[in-house]
Amino acid sequence: MDGGKDGTRGDVPGTRKRDPEAVRADIMAVAEAEFAKNGLSGGRIDEIAAKTRTSKRMIYYYFGDKNGLYRAVLEEAYRKVRLEEAELHLDDLEPIEALRQLAAFTFEHHRRSESFIRMVMIENIHSGAFLSQSTSIGDVNRPAIGRVAALLDRGKKAGVFRHEITPLTLHWLISAISYFNVSNRHTFGLIFGDALWTETEQVRLGSECAEIVLRYVLTTDALGDLHPSCADA
Amino acid sequence: MDGGKDGTRGDVPGTRKRDPEAVRADIMAVAEAEFAKNGLSGGRIDEIAAKTRTSKRMIYYYFGDKNGLYRAVLEEAYRKVRLEEAELHLDDLEPIEALRQLAAFTFEHHRRSESFIRMVMIENIHSGAFLSQSTSIGDVNRPAIGRVAALLDRGKKAGVFRHEITPLTLHWLISAISYFNVSNRHTFGLIFGDALWTETEQVRLGSECAEIVLRYVLTTDALGDLHPSCADA
DNA sequence: TAGCAAATGAACGAATTCGTACAAACCGGT
DNA sequence: ACCGGTTTGTACGAATTCGTTCATTTGCTA
Numbered sequence: 001m002d003g004g005k006d007g008t009r010g011d012v013p014g015t016r017k018r019d020p021e022a023v024r025a026d027i028m029a030v031a032e033a034e035f036a037k038n039g040l041s042g043g044r045i046d047e048i049a050a051k052t053r054t055s056k057r058m059i060y061y062y063f064g065d066k067n068g069l070y071r072a073v074l075e076e077a078y079r080k081v082r083l084e085e086a087e088l089h090l091d092d093l094e095p096i097e098a099l100r101q102l103a104a105f106t107f108e109h110h111r112r113s114e115s116f117i118r119m120v121m122i123e124n125i126h127s128g129a130f131l132s133q134s135t136s137i138g139d140v141n142r143p144a145i146g147r148v149a150a151l152l153d154r155g156k157k158a159g160v161f162r163h164e165i166t167p168l169t170l171h172w173l174i175s176a177i178s179y180f181n182v183s184n185r186h187t188f189g190l191i192f193g194d195a196l197w198t199e200t201e202q203v204r205l206g207s208e209c210a211e212i213v214l215r216y217v218l219t220t221d222a223l224g225d226l227h228p229s230c231a232d233a
Numbered sequence: 234m235d236g237g238k239d240g241t242r243g244d245v246p247g248t249r250k251r252d253p254e255a256v257r258a259d260i261m262a263v264a265e266a267e268f269a270k271n272g273l274s275g276g277r278i279d280e281i282a283a284k285t286r287t288s289k290r291m292i293y294y295y296f297g298d299k300n301g302l303y304r305a306v307l308e309e310a311y312r313k314v315r316l317e318e319a320e321l322h323l324d325d326l327e328p329i330e331a332l333r334q335l336a337a338f339t340f341e342h343h344r345r346s347e348s349f350i351r352m353v354m355i356e357n358i359h360s361g362a363f364l365s366q367s368t369s370i371g372d373v374n375r376p377a378i379g380r381v382a383a384l385l386d387r388g389k390k391a392g393v394f395r396h397e398i399t400p401l402t403l404h405w406l407i408s409a410i411s412y413f414n415v416s417n418r419h420t421f422g423l424i425f426g427d428a429l430w431t432e433t434e435q436v437r438l439g440s441e442c443a444e445i446v447l448r449y450v451l452t453t454d455a456l457g458d459l460h461p462s463c464a465d466a
Numbered sequence: 467t468a469g470c471a472a473a474t475g476a477a478c479g480a481a482t483t484c485g486t487a488c489a490a491a492c493c494g495g496t
Numbered sequence: 497a498c499c500g501g502t503t504t505g506t507a508c509g510a511a512t513t514c515g516t517t518c519a520t521t522t523g524c525t526a
Contacts, residue, residue: 055474294502471525476517480515488508
């Protein structure tokens with residue numbers, strides 16, 4: 001809709017009372033909280049407007065309609081999360097330690113990104129109807145698989161990772177554990193108790209996540225080196 | 234205001250008889266589809282009524298209100314699923330094989346219970362607010378953990394399972410993999426492609442699920458017996 | 467300073483949608 | 497056959513809630 005932006009406008013710091021970008025960001029932050037909490041159908045535009053510094057009129061001015069706002073929030077949530085993930089530098093570490101870090105980091109990161117997880121939950125309820133309209137989402141997420149693939153290759157060449165493991169399946173596994181731990185905390189906790197969701201248990205589960213992944217990926221030999229054979233505890 | 238009498242209907246015995254249970258079941262089946270597809274806020278009572286053999290009036294007669302219907306559907310979904318799971322007989326198998334079956338079965342079972350998974354997704358969006366009102370839900374699900382605990386004990390006594398593994402964490406792991414495979418199929422597929430969701434790949438993932446669990450639970454020794462040391466493929 | 471276009475605010479309209487009032491039909495026992 | 501309570505159908509009311517209309521304010525330029 002809006003054509004190019006001309007940088008000559010409002011560059012003087014502090015003088016611009018109008019700040020469309022800040023308003024947009026404000027709306028999206030409020031909207032993310034609302035949608036993450038109540039879903040797309042459950043989220044109320046009036047509620048979002050009330051919690052915003054601006055008014056409902058602006059939501060429609062900037063985002064067109066409710067779905068447009070939801071889409072913008074969804075895409076932004078993915079962008080933020082993947083940017084944070086990209087800060088992990090695995091190339092400096094040897095494969096085994098790098099994999100351990102990747103698993104533990106992903107687990108911890110998901111744990112701290114509850115509203116992102118909830119947006120993904122909601123989008124899956126909608127069968128990905130809105131994500132499928134996004135053109136950028138592939139580019140945003142592809143690097144994640146690339147990093148896993150590079151790491152896997154290094155480990156295989158070093159003879160410590162099993163050749164059967166594929167990047168996609170490995171990513172799938174790490175995601176599953178890290179995601180489920182957040183997405184299903186409520187129902188799981190209600191049925192089996194909240195024992196797993198104390199702070200100390202969560203930290204332990206982060207280690208267990210890495211442990212599960214390592215035991216799955218490592219060759220029998222490499223695993224033997226890591227965990228000397230002792231059947232008892 | 235159509236006063237006339239219609240004695241022409243209901244001649245066949247059993248067709249037009251009163252059958253409250255069948256009506257209830259009919260409503261709940263339709264409601265499960267509707268809620269699983271569109272969520273609680275997104276689900277429409279009128280839509281459910283239209284697809285039912287009976288009318289909207291009956292929904293309120295039997296279930297009180299929309300939330301009551303949702304609760305009934307949710308509880309019933311859990312009941313059905315757990316009943317099916319209980320049909321697995323693990324006691325006849327040796328621990329390792331039993332664990333493999335448990336993992337593979339759970340994976341396959343979740344895969345075939347999409348609407349149940351979606352109900353759980355929706356309930357987690359609501360932070361378990363409705364499940365927490367259910368009194369029976371604990372009793373329905375507790376046996377699941379009991380079976381896992383018994384199996385773990387047997388394996389530990391036989392010296393093939395690691396002592397560090399707890400029933401809750403093991404159940405958590407198997408659930409995570411099996412659940413995520415269904416719940417996130419759409420977003421994961423849109424981002425990374427549908428390669429994992431062909432029939433053959435899904436069957437393979439079922440085996441991988443068991444493999445992941447076994448490698449996590451088995452002692453180094455037991456694992457070595459199962460997978461003779463060979464670093465290459 | 468005046469004027470113009472973009473940005474904003476408040477009130478409103480229209481369409482859904484939940485839930486109910488009322489009335490009619492039905493079944494089983496007496 | 498009649499009568500009681502139970503089961504069902506229709507129409508409607510009330511409350512939400514999305515999105516818009518219209519007027520106003522604001523920043524920038526001539």
